[in-house]
Amino acid sequence: MDAFERLTRYGIKPSVQRMAIMEYLMTHRTHPTADEVYMALCGSMPTLSKTTVYNTLKLFVDQQAAQMLTIDEKNAHFDGDTSLHSHFLCRRCGRVHDLPYSGKKREARELLIEGHAVEEIHHYYKGICKECHEKENQN
Amino acid sequence: MDAFERLTRYGIKPSVQRMAIMEYLMTHRTHPTADEVYMALCGSMPTLSKTTVYNTLKLFVDQQAAQMLTIDEKNAHFDGDTSLHSHFLCRRCGRVHDLPYSGKKREARELLIEGHAVEEIHHYYKGICKECHEKENQN
DNA sequence: GATTAAAAATGTAATGATTACAAATTTGAA
């Protein structure tokens, strides 16, 4: 599925900017921040505005074509993969890695947990990632 | 256990301000923001500075006497309960509720998940809380 | 009690991510 198809599937009217941003999210599974998306695209789209990036990412989240990760208190990260999975934030390199969802499968189907209507599940883990750990111990 | 004992147990030298902030966290399980802690205490401690609240909460987190929740993209929330449990953010009233930890018990004891060294686990759920849900449906 | 150095608290100013808003541009239907 390409960016165009994904946008229309989520009820988002395609535009050059929206296509470029969705394309970036789909091809870069790095959970970028709004600023990282802007920096990556402004070279090939000189007129792109940072406001547009913020607005567009917000639109994607509202339409559930992407999710916003609040794993990092510094700034929001965005993930074009809306399937149920977990995330790991490395406090050394700052990258966000994917992890398989390890919660109870039952839970993911539940609408109510302790009486609360659950609409989003975020499982975050923080520490030192594999790559950073190996880099330190190879000396 | 009182605030004084809790501070010393975590290697934090007690002071009037630190005691007051820890006391507040221990008696108010509302997961307050730094600003909420400040607003609650500045009445009885007129000289209290907001910077002190920020510094002190950061100290608590560093010493693992409290945890910072990044469940809310607007601002950080703080929890004096460092035991393993989950959190629910209501997008209606904005409150953060406690939930029992529902992840695999195995996972909580693991140091490594997919090769990454896990130091913190945060399980966040978002939606409409029980109280807000009941309030809407009683009309 | 006086002295003093370290620790802690304070107030103000900066930072920086995000949002508000108004103007400019683009789109698509008529």
Added chain:
DNA sequence: TTCAAATTTGTAATCATTACATTTTTAATC
């Protein structure tokens, strides 16, 4: 082509958090 709606853009504001310099407190020593 015309025109209104949607989208994009740039700038200015907002606001949580942090940096930093100053003041105050603490606690040890004389």
